[in-house]
Amino acid sequence: MNVSSHVLNRVEAALLDLDLEALRSLVVEALATTPKLEVFEALVEPALERIGRSWEDGDLALAQVYMASRLVERLVEEHLVAGLLAHRTQPLMAMAVLEDHHLLGKRLVLASLRMSGWLVADWGVASDPVHLAERAHAEGLGILLISTLMDRSARRVAEVVGTLKLLGASTRVVVGGAPFRLNPELCREVGADATAAEASAVPALLERLVGVS
Ligand code: B12
Structure with a gap:
């Protein structure tokens, strides 16, 4: 545009x-x-x-x-806020904002995914990275999407990933938000599996991640 x-x-x-x-x-x-x-x-x-x-x-x-x-x-x-489309088989997925209260990014990513037919639960704001990981493991999530806008919260994704590892969970973590957009190394540094700079790029990213063609 x-x-x-x-x-x-x-x-x-x-x-x-x-x-x-x-x-x-x-x-x-x-x-x-x-x-x-x-x-x-x-x-x-x-x-x-x-x-x-x-x-x-x-x-x-x-x-x-x-x-x-x-x-x-x-x-x-x-x-x-579009209606849900029926999608092919997909892993269980949820999305949360970690710690901070910048919620617009999450809303746009969820809208983009829903418009492409992905079912993603909205977990709102998660204030504790360890609890977030425990919940993801307990609910058997295949993919956890995390949005953060503040540097401090972005760094705390490492605690989510670390806890998932300790629990032996196979949940993959997709991250996004300004800190990840501005520092392309940060995704790897916090141990997340993938990131995207824009909401419109997330459906294709998930397709690659779960191997859906
Ligand atoms: C709007 C805004 C606010 C609003 C938020 C309202 C809301 N409901 O979201 C209000 C006024 C509440 C606010 C408050 C604060 N803010 Co503020 N805010 C912003 C601002 C101007 C825009 C953010 C925004 O909404 N952008 C639009 C959205 C749609 O973009 P986005 O989130 O980046 O999302 C896109 C992509 O990143 C991606 N994406 C997002 N999430 C995800 C997740 C995944 C998995 C993927 C793949 C992709 C993805 O897709 C989205 C769509 O394309 C930014 C400046 C900036 N340039 O980002 C500062 C900014 C984020 N805020 C900042 C600060 C400091 C604060 C406050 C601490 C200020 C204060 N003194 O109180 C508070 C903190 C509140 C809190 N505890 O969270 C700083 C953070 C600094 C830092 N380095 O950590 C920024 C960067 C401004 C600055 N340069 O100082 N803020």
């Missing part, structure tokens, strides 16, 4: 003005020519990240980032 800076500016302004109607019409306009997930990845996410950068630069308050992200959540609910 080719996004002009003019459109991006309008999305950013709508987010900052908390103008849900303006935001809705910009998204609906983009949806006329572009697939849903792409509209979120190429238009809404970059606008939110720009707002995040203004906060980092001290030009906006955290409350503004928070309110803008609430609006994005509304849009995700309106457009990306």
Whole structure:
């Protein structure tokens, strides 16, 4: 999707003005020519990240980032909460955010997977990496997806992987979120099996991982 800076500016302004109607019409306009997930990845996410950068630069308050992200959540609910498709045989899967409360990435990844027919349980926020691993083992998960946005939480994935090993679990761990996007080595460093930079890339990644053609 080719996004002009003019459109991006309008999305950013709508987010900052908390103008849900303006935001809705910009998204609906983009949806006329572009697939849903792409509209979120190429238009809404970059606008939110720009707002995040203004906060980092001290030009906006955290409350503004928070309110803008609430609006994005509304849009995700309106457009990306798709019905489940029947899928072929697949391992048991669940997804959680580890420790932090940046939930948008998880929502987008779950929406992308559901749209491609994967059944993935939503385990919300897991505050303890050891408990998360124990639950994954107890429930016989084949794949555990973990989203983290803070460096500290990303590093704690190593505790999930370590505990799974101690338990002798065969659960594979797929990780994602900004720390993994920014540092391509981090996935290997924490002992995870795979990562992807965008929600739209996750279905293909899972297909490779479970050998579905
Ligand atoms: C929005 C936002 C918030 C919102 C979150 C609202 C919500 N409901 O999610 C609010 C305002 C609450 C917030 C709070 C805080 N935030 Co904040 N936040 C952001 C911001 C601006 C954007 C994040 C976002 O939602 N992006 C859009 C989503 C869709 O992108 P994404 O999560 O990366 O997901 C995509 C991919 O990564 C991938 N993906 C994601 N998960 C997964 C998982 C798997 C398995 C796979 C394969 C792929 C995948 O797919 C997604 C879609 O393509 C970032 C800046 C940034 N550039 O990331 C800072 C940022 C993440 N926040 C930061 C900080 C510090 C905080 C606070 C500590 C601030 C404070 N002083 O209180 C708190 C912490 C709250 C907590 N305990 O978690 C820092 C983290 C720094 C660090 N290095 O650890 C950042 C990087 C800003 C910065 N540079 O300082 N934040």
